[in-house]
Amino acid sequence: MEKLTASIITIGDELLIGQVIDTNSAWMAQELNKSGIWVRHRLAVGDVWEDIWKALNDESAQSQIILITGGLGPTADDITKPLLNEYFGGKMVVDEGALANVKHIFEKILQRPMIERNLRQAEVPDVCTVIPNKRGTAPGMWFEKAGKIFVSMPGVPHEMKGMMTDAILPAIREKFHLPFIAHRTLLTAGIGESFLAEHISAFETALPPYIRLAYLPNYGMVRLRLTIQGEDAAAMNKELDEQFAKMRQLTAEWMVIDEDLTLQEALGKLLKTRGKTVGTAESCTGGYIAHLITSIPGSSQYFKGSVVSYANEVKEEVLGVNAATLTTVGAVSEETVREMAAGALATLGTDYVVVTSGIMGPDGGSPEKPVGTAWVAVGNHQRISTQRFWFRFDRLRNIELTATNAMNLLRKFILSDD
Amino acid sequence: MEKLTASIITIGDELLIGQVIDTNSAWMAQELNKSGIWVRHRLAVGDVWEDIWKALNDESAQSQIILITGGLGPTADDITKPLLNEYFGGKMVVDEGALANVKHIFEKILQRPMIERNLRQAEVPDVCTVIPNKRGTAPGMWFEKAGKIFVSMPGVPHEMKGMMTDAILPAIREKFHLPFIAHRTLLTAGIGESFLAEHISAFETALPPYIRLAYLPNYGMVRLRLTIQGEDAAAMNKELDEQFAKMRQLTAEWMVIDEDLTLQEALGKLLKTRGKTVGTAESCTGGYIAHLITSIPGSSQYFKGSVVSYANEVKEEVLGVNAATLTTVGAVSEETVREMAAGALATLGTDYVVVTSGIMGPDGGSPEKPVGTAWVAVGNHQRISTQRFWFRFDRLRNIELTATNAMNLLRKFILSDD
Numbered sequence: 132m133e134k135l136t137a138s139i140i141t142i143g144d145e146l147l148i149g150q151v152i153d154t155n156s157a158w159m160a161q162e163l164n165k166s167g168i169w170v171r172h173r174l175a176v177g178d179v180w181e182d183i184w185k186a187l188n189d190e191s192a193q194s195q196i197i198l199i200t201g202g203l204g205p206t207a208d209d210i211t212k213p214l215l216n217e218y219f220g221g222k223m224v225v226d227e228g229a230l231a232n233v234k235h236i237f238e239k240i241l242q243r244p245m246i247e248r249n250l251r252q253a254e255v256p257d258v259c260t261v262i263p264n265k266r267g268t269a270p271g272m273w274f275e276k277a278g279k280i281f282v283s284m285p286g287v288p289h290e291m292k293g294m295m296t297d298a299i300l301p302a303i304r305e306k307f308h309l310p311f312i313a314h315r316t317l318l319t320a321g322i323g324e325s326f327l328a329e330h331i332s333a334f335e336t337a338l339p340p341y342i343r344l345a346y347l348p349n350y351g352m353v354r355l356r357l358t359i360q361g362e363d364a365a366a367m368n369k370e371l372d373e374q375f376a377k378m379r380q381l382t383a384e385w386m387v388i389d390e391d392l393t394l395q396e397a398l399g400k401l402l403k404t405r406g407k408t409v410g411t412a413e414s415c416t417g418g419y420i421a422h423l424i425t426s427i428p429g430s431s432q433y434f435k436g437s438v439v440s441y442a443n444e445v446k447e448e449v450l451g452v453n454a455a456t457l458t459t460v461g462a463v464s465e466e467t468v469r470e471m472a473a474g475a476l477a478t479l480g481t482d483y484v485v486v487t488s489g490i491m492g493p494d495g496g497s498p499e500k501p502v503g504t505a506w507v508a509v510g511n512h513q514r515i516s517t518q519r520f521w522f523r524f525d526r527l528r529n530i531e532l533t534a535t536n537a538m539n540l541l542r543k544f545i546l547s548d549d
Numbered sequence: 550m551e552k553l554t555a556s557i558i559t560i561g562d563e564l565l566i567g568q569v570i571d572t573n574s575a576w577m578a579q580e581l582n583k584s585g586i587w588v589r590h591r592l593a594v595g596d597v598w599e600d601i602w603k604a605l606n607d608e609s610a611q612s613q614i615i616l617i618t619g620g621l622g623p624t625a626d627d628i629t630k631p632l633l634n635e636y637f638g639g640k641m642v643v644d645e646g647a648l649a650n651v652k653h654i655f656e657k658i659l660q661r662p663m664i665e666r667n668l669r670q671a672e673v674p675d676v677c678t679v680i681p682n683k684r685g686t687a688p689g690m691w692f693e694k695a696g697k698i699f700v701s702m703p704g705v706p707h708e709m710k711g712m713m714t715d716a717i718l719p720a721i722r723e724k725f726h727l728p729f730i731a732h733r734t735l736l737t738a739g740i741g742e743s744f745l746a747e748h749i750s751a752f753e754t755a756l757p758p759y760i761r762l763a764y765l766p767n768y769g770m771v772r773l774r775l776t777i778q779g780e781d782a783a784a785m786n787k788e789l790d791e792q793f794a795k796m797r798q799l800t801a802e803w804m805v806i807d808e809d810l811t812l813q814e815a816l817g818k819l820l821k822t823r824g825k826t827v828g829t830a831e832s833c834t835g836g837y838i839a840h841l842i843t844s845i846p847g848s849s850q851y852f853k854g855s856v857v858s859y860a861n862e863v864k865e866e867v868l869g870v871n872a873a874t875l876t877t878v879g880a881v882s883e884e885t886v887r888e889m890a891a892g893a894l895a896t897l898g899t900d901y902v903v904v905t906s907g908i909m910g911p912d913g914g915s916p917e918k919p920v921g922t923a924w925v926a927v928g929n930h931q932r933i934s935t936q937r938f939w940f941r942f943d944r945l946r947n948i949e950l951t952a953t954n955a956m957n958l959l960r961k962f963i964l965s966d967d
Contacts, residue, residue, distance in 0.1 A: 145765045147588045148774075149578030153571055156593070160567030170565045171600065175574070175591035182589065189607070205743035206764050207753065240941070246747050266941075289942045325623035329664055335625065346624050347563050356566075411836075411857075417843025418829075418836030421857045425835025428911055428944055436863035439829075439839045439855035441848075449854070449867075449896060478867060493846055523658065524684075524707045526846055 134360070135307055136171040137163055138190035142183055142201035142211055143286055146175045155200050155288055162295060166304055167312040167360065168196065178208040187218055191279045196303060201286035203269040205248040212255070212272070215283055219274050221256030228263060229253040229270040236268055259283075266293040273302070280306070311364045315375040316391035319382055320352040320539050327353055331381050342374060352387065352394075352535065387539060394538045395423040401545055402433035402483075409541070410479035411437040412450055412471045414462060415489035415505060420534045435481045440471065450474030463488050463500050465517050468508035472515045485509050485541045489520075491529040505533040509541040516544055552778070553725055554589040555581055556608035560601055560619035560629055561704055564593045573618050573706055580718060585727040585778070586614065596626040605636055609697045614721060619704035621687040623666040630673070630690070633701055637692050639674030646681060647671040647688040654686055677701075684711045691720070698724070729782045733793040734809035737800055738770040738957050745771055749799050760792060770805065770812075770953065805957060812956045813841045819963055820851035820901075827959070828897035829855040830868055830889045832880060833907035833923060838952045853899050858889065868892030881906050881918050883935050886926035890933045903927050903959045907938075909947040923951040927959040934962055 139159055145151045153175065160170045171194055176182040183202075190197050202211030216223055230253035237245040252268045255261055262271030262282070267290040274281040282299055284291045319327060324346055328335070335344050341361055347354040355378060359371040379389055388397040402409055411420045421437040424430050438449050443462055446452040451474040456466045468486045475484045489505030496502035503522040508515055520536055522529045557577055563569045571593065578588045589612055594600040601620075608615050620629030634641055648671035655663040670686045673679055680689030680700070685708040692699040700717055702709045737745060742764055746753070753762050759779055765772040773796060777789040797807055806815040820827055829838045839855040842848050856867050861880055864870040869892040874884045886904045893902045907923030914920035921940040926933055938954055940947040 144761075144763050146575070147578055147591065148582055148763065148776075149575035149580075149588075151765065152575050157564070157567035157570050160565055162567075164566055170567075171595070171597075173565065173591075173593035177589070179589075204764075206746040207750075208764065241741070243741070243744075246743065248743055248747065289946060292943075323659070323661070325664065325666055326661075328624040329666065332625075345562050345566065346622075346626065347569065413836075416840075417848075417852075418831075418839030418855055418857060419843075421836030421859075422834075422840050425837075425857075425859060426945060426948070430835075431859060434835075435860040436867070437836055437855070437857035437859075438867075439836060439843075439857065441839075441843065441855075442853040445854035445897060448898070449856075479863060480866070525710075527844060528707060530844070 135168045135196070135309060136194040137168050137196040137198060138172040138174065138194040139170060140183075140186050140190060140197065140199045141173070141175045141286065142178065142199065143175075144177045144208065146201075147177045155286065155291055158288070158292065159198060159295060162300060164312060164314070164358075166300060167309040168303070178202060178210055180210060180214060183211070183214055184218065187281070191276070191281070195279055195307075197279065197281045198299075199281065199283045200291055203252075203283065203285045205252055205268075211283060215259070215272065215274065215281075216256035219256060219258045219276060219281075221258035223254045224257045225253055226255045226261050226270060229255065229261060232264065232270070233268045262294050262298045264290055264294060265297065266290045271299070273299070310360050311362060311367050312358065312360050313368055313371050314356055314358050314391065315371055315389075316354055316356045317375075317379060317382065317389040318352055318354050318387040318392075318394070318397075319385040320387050320536075322353065322385045324353050327355070327382070327385070331355075331378065334377060334381055338374065342371070352539075355382065356391075387542070393423075394535055394542070395427055398538055398542055399424070399427050399430055399433060401542060403429075405545070407482040407545070408433050408435050409483040409485065410435050410475055410481035412475035412484060412486045413437060413439050414441060414446070414471070414487060415491050416487045416530055416534045416537070417441060419530055420485060420487065420537060423534060423538070435479050438475055438478060446471060450478065461500070463490055463504055463506055465506055465508075465519070468506045468517055469515055472508040472510045476510070476512060483509065483511050483541060483545065485537050487533055487537050489529075489533055491526045491533070493526060503529050505529070505536075507533070507537040507540055509537070509544045511548065516540070553586045553614070553727060554612045555586050555614040555616060556590040556592065556612040557588060558601075558604050558608060558615065558617045559591070559593045559704065560596065560617065561593075562595045562626065564619075565595045573704065573709055576706070576710065577616060577713060580713060582730060582732070582776075584718060584722055585730040586721070596620060596628055598628060598632060601629070601632055602636065605699070609694070609699070613697055613725070615697060615699045616717075617699065617701045618709055621670075621701065621703050623670055623686075629701060633677070633690065633692065633699075634674035637674060637676045637694065637699075639676035641672045642675045643671055644673045644679045644688060647673065647679060650682065650688070651686045680712050680716045682708055682712060683715065684708045689717070691717070728778050729780060729785050730776065730778050731786055731789050732774055732776050732809065733789055733807075734772055734774045735793075735797060735800065735807040736770055736772050736805040736810075736812070736815075737803040738805050738954075740771065740803045742771050745773070745800070745803070749773075749796065752795060752799055756792065760789070770957075773800065774809075805960070812953055812960070813845055816956055816960055817842070817845050817848055817851060819960060821847075823963070825900040825963070826851050826853050827901040827903065828853050828893055828899040830893035830902060830904045831855060831857050832859060832864070832889070832905060833909050834905045834948055834952045834955070835859060837948055838903060838905065838955060841952060841956070854897050856893055856896060864889060868896065879918070881908055881922055881924055883924055883926075883937070886924045886935055887933055890926040890928045894928070894930060901927070901929050901959060901963065903955050905951055905955050907947075907951055909944045909951070911944060921947050923947070923954075925951070925955040925958055927955070927962045929962075929966065934958070
């Protein structure tokens with residue numbers, strides 16, 4: 132059967148002028164994929180009537196489902212609703228449910244008086260089905276035309292996600308006969324994309340046409356995703372598992388985890404399973420590792436805290452790093468990260484610690500220690516292991532790479548601790 | 550004269566399946582805007598020959614400049630180069646400069662042997678102008694057809710930025726007669742978008758047609774951007790400054806800063822100017838504030854370090870919070886953040902400190918302290934100021950909002966310290 136495809140249209144000048152990063156499309160695409168729907172196009176247009184109108188025409192000529200975000204706010208540049216009203220030949224009416232919702236938000240939650248433009252958010256074209264917004268004021272709108280589905284949602288990520296999860300995806304799944312789609316993903320580290328491709332090229336060439344392999348970059352690591360599509364869930368799953376097992380064997384040397392988890396989730400799982408705790412002592416990563424770890428719900432089970440010793444005085448006074456070490460070999464050295472590790476284990480009282488000290492750039496480099504140099508230490512109360520890295524990107528990317536490589540080093544250390 | 554428009558086409562399945570967030574388009578759009586070029590469309594297509602070909606046709610029918618990223622890697626799904634070769638009727642040849650670059654990267658930087666697919670990265674269609682890649686292996690390609698410019702670049706952000714800055718934008722500026730475009734941006738906090746719009750609606754309506762006002766969300770704050778376009782730089786700047794001054798006066802009550810800076814940049818500027826230092830003591834934000842601050846180059850001038858006291862033991866042992874306080878009123882309380890602040894000032898030895906403790910969710914809430922409750926303290930050795938917030942989003946957004954509101958509270962505290 133023919134693949135069901137979707138287009139995602141994001142409306143808003145703020146996207147076109149680069150003010151806002153589009154995270155909605157990525158999330159929506161992942162969710163659609165899980166339901167067996169392939170995103171063919173993602174298009175960003177400005178708050179420009181002609182461009183939005185043309186996009187609706189163009190995309191519905193290609194895709195069966197057109198998801199539209201943005202332009203539903205209360206300000207003058209929000210024209211999505213009047214445009215959709217005209218596009219589908221409707222008449223604006225007040226939706227009682229939406230009105231009650233807007234009133235409730237202003238009276239009970241924001242505790243602020245409403246103004247007329249807030250009330251207008253409760254108006255909808257009479258030719259749509261209203262999708263309630265449980266997380267904000269603007270209701271979503273579902274339209275159908277010539278067998279195609281058009282859904283308009285707010286651009287606010289939290290609100291869009293609520294609507295997609297609670298109402299839109301279930302309605303789409305009910306309306307269409309969807310193929311079965313499944314993914315299996317594994318994460319590799321320490322091998323370049325072209326080498327990985329070369330290494331598994333025979334495997335890739337032998338894959339049947341209904342199984343797709345994607346190479347996905349991930350903070351300096353490479354994620355491999357196998358996707359199968361078909362009618363029979365059980366048969367598809369079985370075949371996918373077989374191919375995935377082959378791929379896992381081929382990449383065993385570099386495989387970090389064989390699930391679609393981030394490194395911080397994988398680390399969390401490992402620590403939770405073993406009932407162990409971790410802390411960090413960070414200089415150049417400035418708290419980023421702590422942030423990645425604590426972005427995972429439930430991390431308080433295994434994460435106790437960090438010392439971000441950005442200045443040398445803090446390395447000395449809080450972590451007990453020797454002044455002599457800092458003067459002789461400097462903060463960015465094996466000696467210093469070893470001492471930071473010992474100090475952090477004592478101060479934080481955790482089973483494990485991960486430590487970073489480096490030069491993230493753009494300034495601060497020298498011939499001996501160029502920009503991108505990063506020393507990492509991981510350890511427990513019995514032993515400490517160190518490694519030096521050299522990254523060659525910009526500040527933020529160097530920080531990201533130092534953090535992820537440090538977490539991967541910790542993961543390997545914990546596994547070798549058996 | 551007619552506005553010069555550009556379309557951005559990003560090629561890659563990883564974008565359509567939502568694996569990778571598109572940050573390139575936002576950056577490119579901002580840079581194009583600075584040169585007076587308006588982005589009309591942003592389109593993401595998969596590694597699908599027909600879709601890419603159609604996109605090239607459609608976009609060049611509308612825009613004068615078509616920027617293409619992605620699909621130039623060494624793996625089988627990278628089809629951009631052969632497609633462009635056919636689209637522009639060329640013949641593949643080895644570019645000596647690109648070849649030397651690829652060899653250099655593998656021999657000197659990666660210190661790994663090359664394989665044939667890496668060498669193929671040095672091949673280009675003979676009908677293009679090669680754009681050197683100083684940060685990676687794949688060269689960029691500049692094509693011209695029927696008065697339109699098509700530029701193909703790698704999707705790796707660091708490499709794309711290098712090419713755009715060093716070669717592509719200068720070449721575009723040289724080729725076209727560009728209108729003068731200028732922006733002035735101010736950041737507000739503490740007022741909802743609809744209220745802000747209502748408050749400045751008379752001002753907005755009175756703006757001439759060549760000045761555009763955009764409402765831009767920013768971590769729970771609202772950024773207002775005025776954009777002017779015209780021929781005479783001096784006259785345009787003068788008029789923009791006049792309008793901006795009016796807008797600044799109207800929004801004085803909520804204005805955080807009148808420059809296009811992030812809060813962490815604005816904070817850094819403030820501390821640097823006054824020669825002061827700051828540290829953080831974070832519980833619920835888990836190091837995120839420290840990360841935001843240290844993401845700015847040169848932050849070591851004013852940032853000394855942090856204690857991420859995620860567990861109560863760390864609050865007690867490292868920051869000296871009283872066990873009694875934690876048992877009676879709990880970690881998420883005014884008392885606790887005051888004690889964390891005092892402890893952090895002593896431990897880190899900074900002039901100022903910013904402190905957070907809260908419940909970011911999804912779990913951990915209670916009727917008295919629901920999910921999203923956050924206590925913030927800011928202070929110096931003379932006084933400490935506290936505030937409680939309640940955020941109603943998901944974990945990551947609650948962390949973001951706590952962090953930015955805490956930094957804004959610190960900023961106001963520093964300003965009131967005169």
